Amino acid sequence: MNPLLHQIAADTHPPRVPGASGKPTLDTWQDAPHNRWAFAHVAEFVPTAPIPHRAAEESMRAVVGLDALKSLPGVRSRLEESFTDALVVVRDGEIVAEHYRDGLHPDGVHLLMSVSKSICGLTVGALVDEGLIDPAQRVDRYVPALAGSAYGDATVQQVLDMTVDVDYDEDYRNPASEVQAQDRVAGWRPRLDGDPADTYAFLASLRGGGRHGERFKYCSAGTDVLAWVAESVTGLRYPHVVSERLWSRLGCEHDAQITVDAGGFGFANGGISCTARDLSRVGRLMLDGGLVDGRRVVSADWVRRTVEDGNPDAATGSVFHRVHPGGAYSNQWWITGSERGDYYAVGIHGQYVWVDPGTRTVVVKFSSCPEPVTEEWNRLHARLFRDICDATID
Template sequence: MTDLTFAGPRTRVSRYPDAERQPTLDTWQDAPHSKWAFAHVSEYVPTAVIRQTPVDRAGTSNLAALATVGDIGARLEASHTDAFLVVRDGERIAEYRRPGFGERDGHLLMSVSKSLCGIVVGTLIDDGLIDAAETVSVYLPELADSAYGDATVQQVLDMTVAVDYDENYRDERSHVQAQDRIAGWRTRLATDPENTYDFLLQLRKSGSHGRRFQYCSADTDVLAWLIESVTGSRYADVLADRLWQPLGCDHDASITVDAAGFAFANGGISCTAGDLARVGRLMLAGGRIDGRRVVSADWVASTMAGGDVDAVQDLIIQDVHPNVSYRNQWWSTGNERGNVYAVGIHGQYIWLDPPTSTVIVKLSSCPEPVTADWNALHATLFRDVCAAVG
C-alpha cells in the first residue's frame, strides 16, 4: 500500500509524507520528497528492467491448431504482430511471438488500458464505494466546474460525457497530444499544465451529457482519479490490489506516470500477452477466475451486453461493426456472436468470443493509428481464428 497522506477519503491525493506539495522532476531528490521518491524513482525518471534470468527472444510459432486459417503466420507478420495468443476454456491452443519478443516481455497496451480501468471501477461499485448513478463531483468536488462535474460516473464509463476534447493523434494542437506531453510521452510545451490533475480541471462541457458517445481518453483518467479518491491509494496500487493480484498474473505489469505520480490510466499499462489473456478469461467466466470472484457477474453481464447503439454516430468502426457500442470502457460489436473487445490504437487487442469460450490476445506495433482497413483486417482475422477453434 502506498504510504501517502490524505486530507480525507474523497479528496485528491495532494501531499506526500511531511511535504507541502507534490514533488517534481526538479525536487524529487530533495528532502522531504526523497523519502517517497527514492523508493519510486520510475515515477520521475524513465526506467528499464534488469532481468534476473535471460529471456528467450528467438520467437515462437505454435499455430497448428489454426491450420485451417489460411496463411496465418503471414497474416500475423503483415499486421505487425509482436505477440499473439489464443486461449480456449483456459487452455493455450495457439501462440506466436515475433523474433526478439520474449514470453515474459511486457508490451504497451495503449487503450486496452482503459478496459482494465473499467474492471477496477466495477469492483468498487460492487463494494459500494462508488455509485455509478452519482455525479463525478460527489466524489471529486475539485472537478465541479469542469466538464465532468455534473456527469454521472456511468456516463464517464460509457464515454457519453459531452466534453470539449480533440482525440486527433496526429495533431500537436489536440488535447490527446497534450495529455501525451503531460504524461512524459512527448516533449512538453511551456503552456502545458503541470500534471494530469491540472489538465482535467481545465476541460469544459460541449453540450448535454448522455446523448452521444464521444471517445475521449481523458474520461479514463477521471475514473483513475476517482479511484484514488475513494480508496485513498495510488491508482497503480489499486490496480494491483483489485485486479492484477486477484487474477493470479504470472508477471508484474507497469504503468507510466506523470510528474505528479499520476498513472496514465488511459493508455500507459504494459504487460505480457499471457497475463492479458487472464483478463479475457475473467470476462468470459462472468467475473471469476481459478475459483476466485474478482468482479460481480452483474457488472460483467452489463459490460458484455454493450451500451446504447443509437448514441454511437460517425465512427469508422461502424463500417465493420454496424451495431457497435461502448459500455464500461469495453467495446461491443453487437453481432450475432456477442463479440466484445478491448483495443489499442496500434493493434493491441483482447477479443472475446463467447460461443467458443475463446480469448484472443494480439499485441502489435502497427505503424499508424487504427484505420478502417486495420479494423477490417483484425475483425476478419479474429473471425477466422474463432471459426477454426470452434
C-alpha cells in the same frame, strides 16, 4: 521524485532500429518503425510504477506455437502483415496457440495503449461491487476538484460509456490536439510552455457544453477521470488500486507496469504494459462472468451489464460503428453487436483482447502498426480474430 517511479539509468542507450533514421527519442518512440522496439521498452522513455501481481506461480512453459491453428491457412503471413508482436489464443481456459516476433518472449511486457481503458473499467467495476462508487452519482461528488470542469456534472456511468460532452480532440497526429497535450503532461512527449503541471491539473482544465449522455465521444481523458475517482474513494494511488482490485486477483505470472507523470498519477487511459499471457487472463475474466480459476474478481452483474447494456445509437457515425453496425461502447469495452456476441478491448497501433463467447475463445494481440487507427485495420483485425476463433483446434 515519487518513490514509486522507476527510470532507466541515464547511460541507457536505445538501439538503432532497422529502417529508421537515428535512434528512438521522446519525440519519435510512438512512430513507426521505432514503435516496433519502443512498445516493448516503454520504461526507457517514460517513468513507470509497478502494478504488483503478488503471489503467483511463475510459469516455465515453453512457447506453444501456432501448430494448433493449422486448419487456418496463411495465419503466419496474416500475422506478419498486421505487424504482430505477440499473439496468445486461449480456448476453454487453456493457451492453445502462441507466437512472438523476434526479440519478444512470453516474459516480456508490451505497451497496451487503450486496452488500459478496459482494465480501468474492470477496476471501477470492482469498486462499484464494493459499494465505494455509485455509477449514477456525479463525478464531482467523488472528486470535488473537478467541479466546474467538463466532467464535474457528468455521472460516473456517462464517463464509463464515453457519453460526456467535452471539448477534446483525439487526433493523434495533430500537435494542437488535446490528446497530444495530455501525452506531454503524462511525460510521453516533450513538454511545451504553458502545459499543466500534471494530469490532475489537465483534467480540471477541460471544458464542455454540459449535454452529457446524448452521444458517444471517444475521449482518453475520461479514463483518467475514472482513475482519479478510484484514487479518491480508496485513498490509494491508481497503480495500487489496480493491483489490489484486479491484477493480484487474476493469478498473473508477472507484475504489470504503468507510466506515471510528474505528480505520480498513473496514465490510466493508455500507459499499462504487461505480458500477453497475463493479459489473456483479463479476457478469461470477462468470458467467465467475472471469475478466473474459480476466484471472484468482479461481479457477474458487472460483466453482464458491460456486454449487454451499451447504447448502439450513441456510437452512430463513428469509425467503430461503420465496422460494427449495431455495436456499442460500455464500461470501457467495445461491444460488436454481432450475432456472435463478441466484444473486445483495443489500443492504437493494434493492441487487442478479443472475446468470443460462442467458441469460448480469447485472443490477445500485441502489434506495432504504422498508423494509430484506421477503418481498414479495424476490419482486418476483426476478420483475423473471427477466423482464429472459428479454427478447429487440434
